[in-house]
Amino acid sequence: MSKPADVILLHGVGLDHTMWDRVAPELATDGRAVHTPDLLGHGAAPDAPPGTTLADLAAPVAELLAAAPRPVLLAGFSLGALVATRVALDHPARIAALTLVSGVAGRTLAEREAVVDRLRSARADLDATFDAAVRRWFSPEWSAAEPDLAVRVRATLATNRPGSYLACYDVFARADAELWAELPRLVPPVTAITGADDPGSTPAMSEALAARVPDGHAVIVPGARHLLPLERPDAVVAAVRHRSTTDPSTGALVP
Numbered sequence: 074m075s076k077p078a079d080v081i082l083l084h085g086v087g088l089d090h091t092m093w094d095r096v097a098p099e100l101a102t103d104g105r106a107v108h109t110p111d112l113l114g115h116g117a118a119p120d121a122p123p124g125t126t127l128a129d130l131a132a133p134v135a136e137l138l139a140a141a142p143r144p145v146l147l148a149g150f151s152l153g154a155l156v157a158t159r160v161a162l163d164h165p166a167r168i169a170a171l172t173l174v175s176g177v178a179g180r181t182l183a184e185r186e187a188v189v190d191r192l193r194s195a196r197a198d199l200d201a202t203f204d205a206a207v208r209r210w211f212s213p214e215w216s217a218a219e220p221d222l223a224v225r226v227r228a229t230l231a232t233n234r235p236g237s238y239l240a241c242y243d244v245f246a247r248a249d250a251e252l253w254a255e256l257p258r259l260v261p262p263v264t265a266i267t268g269a270d271d272p273g274s275t276p277a278m279s280e281a282l283a284a285r286v287p288d289g290h291a292v293i294v295p296g297a298r299h300l301l302p303l304e305r306p307d308a309v310v311a312a313v314r315h316r317s318t319t320d321p322s323t324g325a326l327v328p
Contacts, residue, residue, distance in 0.1 A: 077105035078169045080146045080313060081137055082302075083153030084109070085175070086245045087206070087230050087238055089116035092150065095306035100313060105146075108137060112156065114237030121237040127248040130241070131159040138167040147261075148172035148313050150302055151274060152245040158252050158259070165260035172313045173265045175274040175299050177249045178256070178282040188246045188273070195242060203230040209272065210299045222303065256285040263289040266312045268297030268304070 080100050082093045090109035097107045113130050114121025121129070134156060138145060147168050149157030154176030161168045180188070195202040207227050216223045263286045265279035276293045283289035294301060294308045302309050 076143075077103050078144065078146045079106040079108070079141050080148065081108045081110070081134065081141075083112060083134065083147075083149035083156050084115065085151030085153055086241050087115075087203070087233055088150075088226075089229060089232075091229065092226075092300070092302055096302050096309050096313075099306065099310045110134065110137065112153065112241070114234070114241045116232075120234060121240040123236065123240055125240040125244060127155060127159050127244050127251060130156045130244060131163065134160045135164055138164055141167070144169040146170050146172070146313055148174060148309075149176070150174040151176065151299070152241060155245065155248045155252065158256075159248075161261050162252075162255055162259060168261040170315065171259070171261045171263045172309075172315075173263060173279070173282065174301050174309055174312070175267050175271060176265060176279065176282060177245075177274050178265075178278045178285070179253055180249055180278075184273075184275075185246075185250075192239070192242050192246050196239060199233070199235055199238070200231075203227060203233075206230065212270070212298055215298075215304060226300070226303070253285075256282065257287065259286045259289075261288075264292060264312045264315050265289060266292040266294065266301065266308065268299060268301055269293050269295050270297060271299045274299060 082097060084090060084092045089111050093109045097109055101107045111118040113119060113133060144167055147157050147161060154173040157171060161171045207223055211223050265282045267274045267276055267279040269276055279291040283291040292312055294305050297305045
């Protein structure tokens with residue numbers, strides 16, 4: 074009898090494990106263990122010092138993999154998608170399937186300049202950066218429908234330790250270039266999912282990422298922006314569950 078694979082969910086820059094509150098309970102309903110760690114520099118995790126690298130962010134996740142009884146379903150959002158990709162490249166046998174939510178890949182020169190400019194603005198005025206992020210992430214309609222959620226996301230951003238946030242945002246701004254050349258050797262099956270209206274993690278990026286890996290497909294969610302785990306948790310749950318059980322005798326993925 075097959076057993077549902079455990080799940081590890083990795084949040085985005087400036088956020089924490091609570092961004093999975095609408096996803097994790099649904100994934101746990103069929104008996105799987107769901108882990109939502111805080112990345113280095115976020116939440117209850119240790120600080121991220123200047124010069125933090127993608128490998129530094131991936132190292133604690135690799136420890137979770139080592140403790141898992143069988144290959145896991147690994148999903149990452151935004152910065153977490155970059156971390157998840159690094160982990161999957163370095164530990165392919167421990168990953169049953171990879172879900173990249175609102176990920177970035179193959180940024181154009183203009184897109185790279187835009188994210189570096191946001192990093193420069195964050196160094197000058199973090200509060201203004203956090204306000205701009207909430208405006209970018211929430212459409213006026215969604216913000217009006219769930220004003221308390223927008224306030225909660227902004228409050229989470231406000232808890233960031235400035236040095237750690239800037240160190241991690243620097244990784245977010247640059248790590249996709251590090252990973253792009255390595256994507257063709259990504260072994261696990263990959264689902265790249267993003268919102269059709271996401272201006273930073275664009276549909277074109279998810280489609281390019283899915284085309285660049287050996288076993289990938291893209292899912293574009295109509296009418297959604299960046300915060301898919303909160304705006305469209307149903308779509309994220311479906312993507313993670315796309316291939317979601319393992320054979321207990323071999324650990325192999327069962328479609």
